[in-house]
Amino acid sequence: MIRAVTYAGLEPGPKFLVIGAIHGNEKCGTVGCNRVMAEIDSGQLQITRGQVTFVPIGNPRAYDQDKRYTERNLNRYLVPMAKPDCYEAQLGNILCPMLEACDVHLAIHSYTVGGEPFIFVSPTDAKEQAFAASLGPHTLLTGWEEAYAATGRKKAAKEKDEESTGSIEYARRFGAMAVNIECGQHKDPNAPEVAYRAIRNALRYLEMTPEPKPEPAHLTAPRLVTVTHVFYRDDMGKFPKSWKHLEPVGKGQAMAHRESGETVMALDSGYIIMPKEDCPVGEEWFYFGVEKQA
Numbered sequence: 001m002i003r004a005v006t007y008a009g010l011e012p013g014p015k016f017l018v019i020g021a022i023h024g025n026e027k028c029g030t031v032g033c034n035r036v037m038a039e040i041d042s043g044q045l046q047i048t049r050g051q052v053t054f055v056p057i058g059n060p061r062a063y064d065q066d067k068r069y070t071e072r073n074l075n076r077y078l079v080p081m082a083k084p085d086c087y088e089a090q091l092g093n094i095l096c097p098m099l100e101a102c103d104v105h106l107a108i109h110s111y112t113v114g115g116e117p118f119i120f121v122s123p124t125d126a127k128e129q130a131f132a133a134s135l136g137p138h139t140l141l142t143g144w145e146e147a148y149a150a151t152g153r154k155k156a157a158k159e160k161d162e163e164s165t166g167s168i169e170y171a172r173r174f175g176a177m178a179v180n181i182e183c184g185q186h187k188d189p190n191a192p193e194v195a196y197r198a199i200r201n202a203l204r205y206l207e208m209t210p211e212p213k214p215e216p217a218h219l220t221a222p223r224l225v226t227v228t229h230v231f232y233r234d235d236m237g238k239f240p241k242s243w244k245h246l247e248p249v250g251k252g253q254a255m256a257h258r259e260s261g262e263t264v265m266a267l268d269s270g271y272i273i274m275p276k277e278d279c280p281v282g283e284e285w286f287y288f289g290v291e292k293q294a
Ligand SMILES: [Zn+2]
Pocket: 022, 023, 026, 109, 110
């Protein structure tokens, strides 16, 4: 069973879908959804235009077990299945029609390593970037697909299958503006506040509440970090220090030492992105990105 709650304003407007805990151990989105729903239920906040649907817990069984997922990652292969082969596939069949029907989708996540909140955006969609910039976090991350393509490691066959389809990708396929917000580390006490602010800011930006839409001039210009390199852990290499997500590095600085003796140096001034210290050999170890103004 999945709980979905919809509030409809009297005036026509966008259909906005907010999903928390697509990964069961990422609970900030659930707290954020529940807080905004309580404000609406108490009459403190009104939805005047459009419809907002909250799914506070996208993966209830994983949420109860405080795990990322039970049988497989719900945010991969998120497409309808005629014969769902596991619990997450059954959930996908409930979530997909909601994603198809929405105009705007916000997926609320948190991540493993410590660091600041950020939002994934597509490199070319200015409308989406403006929406993302209104949500609160100061950093937008983009360029993943291009960076992966540059590695040549993803096989052509993989591009065709649905592995990389999560809620954002599926909603975009049906024309929605969709972003993933990462509110901080899973247990960061500030993450639920980031999630709550993002939902309230989105409702305001979409003019679904009586609050005035924020003027672009009043929004802080976010920094746009473009991922340029994906580094795989090819042997038992180590980091020279415990990197934080979005920690700055200077040109020529050592980012990692491979067991082979090779030092991976920053080719430019930029940022370490989502480093995984205990990453299994053969998997994505960390990313590197450079800044440009959104
Ligand atoms: Zn997640």
